[in-house]
Amino acid sequence: MxxxxxxxxxxxxxxxxxxxxxxxxxxxxxxxxxxxxxxxxxxxxxxxxxxxxxxxxxxxxxxxxxxxxxxxxxxxxxxxxxKVRIIPIEVVIRNLAAGSLAKRLGLEEGTPLRHPVIEFYYKDDELGDPMINSSHISVLQLATQEQLEEMKTISLRVNQILTRYLEKREVLLVDFKLEYGITPDAKLLLADEISPDTCRFWDANSKEKLDKDRFRRDLGNVEEAYQEILKRLGGEVHV
Ligand code: C5P
CATH class of the missing domain: 3.30.200.20 (Phosphorylase Kinase; domain 1)
Structure with a gap:
């Protein structure tokens, strides 16, 4: 290639x-x-x-x-x-309150949620990625209702798979963002990336943040946190 x-x-x-x-x-x-x-x-x-x-x-x-x-x-x-055409919707799934949800709903960071919360954001830098619902998605023609349902189903399944996998590695999956695309043959496909840039990972015991919040909040040891995640996933860390 x-x-x-x-x-x-x-x-x-x-x-x-x-x-x-x-x-x-x-x-x-x-x-x-x-x-x-x-x-x-x-x-x-x-x-x-x-x-x-x-x-x-x-x-x-x-x-x-x-x-x-x-x-x-x-x-x-x-x-x-x-190759896909990215659908301009960010699908966020949350298991514990953190970040913008904790702020919006007045919940303490780390509060467990009774069931996963799913949110949609319109990927638009000029608008600052506003939160949207299925009605907005329909009006803006960002995705069909069928595609939206498929994105919801897949995202919740991804949450189950990743939560279980990370639990075994003593990592809490607090929340994460997914993006989807459409292939040239019109198939919906999970795309973009899944990394400490797009997920909140906490150490299951110490609750230490092992993700981009270390950069966002100037907590230091950013590289070390990303390296720790790769190590927990069984990857070799080259430094
Ligand atoms: O900031 P907020 O709490 O809404 O973020 C929720 C999750 O979505 C976090 O894991 C964050 O890393 C991810 N996110 C992202 N890209 C954005 C906004 C949020 O990956 N543009």
Whole structure:
């Protein structure tokens, strides 16, 4: 497979065409942003860590019957994925109150939720990614109601699989964000990434944060937290 011209550069990744029309070449970057781009920085080694962490999660999910865009690793910081058109909706699943939910509902961070909470956000930097519901999604024609139902079902299943897998590794899956895409043959497919940039992971015992909140909240030891997650997943950490 050959890497061709840039399709799109996002905050954490670059997407390139390949010489095959059904595949994209993804390069994970060390750049980190938070609060809709207001806070910027570099997390040394993040590109490699997230590339590898994401590939472990996507491989696990595929083994458990959740089809997704991941094909294979290409290098420490690059992976091959199936080409999709990303649906501009961020699906957030929460098991414990944290972040914007804790703030919005006045709940203490770490409060267990009686059942997983599912939320949708409109991926739009200019609007600051507002929370939306199925009615807004319909009006904006972001997805059909059928696609939305499928995204909900898959996301809740992903939550079960990841929660159980991480529990065994003494990691609490507090919340996470998923994105979906549409393949050229019109199939809905789980896409983007699953990493400490897009999930909240807490150590099950100490409740120490092992994710991007360390960067967002200036808690220090950001790289070490990402490395710890890769280590818990059984990946080798190269430093
Ligand atoms: O900030 P908030 O509490 O709404 O985030 C919920 C979850 O979604 C967190 O795991 C966060 O990392 C993830 N998220 C994301 N990208 C965004 C917004 C939130 O990955 N643009």
């Amino acid at each position: 050959e890497k061709k011209e840039l399709v799109y550069e996002g905050k954490a990744k670059k997407i390139f065409y390949t010489d095959h029309e059904n595949y994209y070449w993804v390069e994970y970057k060390d750049d980190a942003t938070a609060f809709n781009g207001e806070k910027r920085g570099t997390i040394v080694g993040k590109g490699e860590l997230n590339n590898r962490i994401s590939s472990i999660f996507f491989t696990l999910l595929a083994e458990q019957g959740i089809e997704n865009h991941f094909v294979k690793l290409l290098s420490p910081t690059e992976q091959l994925v199936r």
